Amino acid sequence: MASLLRFAATPDDYRQLAKRRLPRFLFDYIDGGAGDELTLTANQRDFNQWRLRQRVLCDVSQRDTRCQLFGETLSLPVVLAPLGMAGLYARRGEVQAARAAKAVGVPFCLSSVGICGYTEVSQNSEKPCWFQLYMLRDRGLVSELLERVWAQGCRTLLFTIDLPVAGARHRDQRNGLLDQGLAGKFSKAWQLLQCPQWLYSVGLRGKPHHFANLHQHSGVPSDIHRFKQWLDEQFDPSVTWSDIAWLRQQWPGTLILKGLLDQQDVAPACDSGADALVISNHGGRQLDGAASSISQLPLISQAIDGRMPLLIDGGVRSGSDILKACALGATAILAGRPWAWALAAGGQAGVEQWLRRWQNELSLSMALCGIRELSQARDTLMPA
Numbered sequence: 001m002a003s004l005l006r007f008a009a010t011p012d013d014y015r016q017l018a019k020r021r022l023p024r025f026l027f028d029y030i031d032g033g034a035g036d037e038l039t040l041t042a043n044q045r046d047f048n049q050w051r052l053r054q055r056v057l058c059d060v061s062q063r064d065t066r067c068q069l070f071g072e073t074l075s076l077p078v079v080l081a082p083l084g085m086a087g088l089y090a091r092r093g094e095v096q097a098a099r100a101a102k103a104v105g106v107p108f109c110l111s112s113v114g115i116c117g118y119t120e121v122s123q124n125s126e127k128p129c130w131f132q133l134y135m136l137r138d139r140g141l142v143s144e145l146l147e148r149v150w151a152q153g154c155r156t157l158l159f160t161i162d163l164p165v166a167g168a169r170h171r172d173q174r175n176g177l178l179d180q181g182l183a184g185k186f187s188k189a190w191q192l193l194q195c196p197q198w199l200y201s202v203g204l205r206g207k208p209h210h211f212a213n214l215h216q217h218s219g220v221p222s223d224i225h226r227f228k229q230w231l232d233e234q235f236d237p238s239v240t241w242s243d244i245a246w247l248r249q250q251w252p253g254t255l256i257l258k259g260l261l262d263q264q265d266v267a268p269a270c271d272s273g274a275d276a277l278v279i280s281n282h283g284g285r286q287l288d289g290a291a292s293s294i295s296q297l298p299l300i301s302q303a304i305d306g307r308m309p310l311l312i313d314g315g316v317r318s319g320s321d322i323l324k325a326c327a328l329g330a331t332a333i334l335a336g337r338p339w340a341w342a343l344a345a346g347g348q349a350g351v352e353q354w355l356r357r358w359q360n361e362l363s364l365s366m367a368l369c370g371i372r373e374l375s376q377a378r379d380t381l382m383p384a
């Protein structure tokens, strides 16, 4: 597998390697979306509604893929999006991915439902990473978590606002992911037996497999199935913008809201005290039939009018997609599944390789569009 990794060129190549390595319920948990996966498909497809302008004779011998975000220089405008349970994609997966992100020079965002906890990730990657959180019914727990990660050096909170309730993911249902009955257990055991390498490397040697950020709090179950039930009950559908005002008071660092998709939500988001926004539909895992992220970028960017950095995720699969997003007004993109697949395929080395491939692709696209830095990206696009 390690030798095949060298030949992986695109996220889909890493995806194929990941498929061979992971038990099916886990591969599908990563790969799948909500409902009929219409939004999942549209996220990627709609990047094709834009064409890059091929320009010539512009002296592109020096090119710079770097960007500035919250006072930090990123080697390319990419952030590793928060992904739940990444410690099951590879052994201590969040640590490996955070190390890769640090080596390449981009931020890593740890999911609150990661397997590895904030301390383990930041200590082992020697850099405080970003932290993602949902609004939980137990506001005391929210405050406690914020205080804890702040004390450990976290200064950037990514707050997810598109999950008042969990979306319906049919693949998980079919695979018996959360079925604790005999049939569900049998189905998962059968899938696990097809993956002896994963069983040994991650299932056995990658323990413990609890949700380290949350499990030390009393009342939070450590068993993965009971935890999911607890978490579903903790998602708070009554959240409004006034809760974001409360959150703003709790968090002195950079606050980013992730999950905005509609132009009408821009005004309250700008008034909420947030420092940045992420256009997102949770990678097509929440409202199936919602617009693709990239289709909303021009309108939302216009509505924000430069008041704060705007980020986007969903369906970004190449360096030229990154350039298109920057051309339409994004400061940076978040990538989700691409790092999950690269991690499952090759651990830290896989994630590093994928990031460097994208940096190279971005640089090539810039050269062929006749620009030298990302501030010129707006001139590179035309409608298809």
Ligand SMILES: Cc1cc2nc3c(=O)[nH]c(=O)nc-3n(C[C@H](O)[C@H](O)[C@H](O)COP(=O)(O)O)c2cc1C
Binding pocket: 029, 030, 031, 043, 081, 082, 083, 084, 111, 112, 113, 132, 160, 258, 280, 281, 282, 283, 284, 285, 313, 314, 315, 316, 334, 335, 336, 337, 338, 340
């Ligand atoms: C397997 C998986 C787990 C995810 N877990 C989280 C999570 O814990 N918190 C969160 O805010 N978003 C989560 N997301 C959404 C991602 O952060 C991101 O919005 C999405 O993956 C972007 O789309 P892409 O996968 O097409 O890049 C998850 C997505 C996937 C695929």
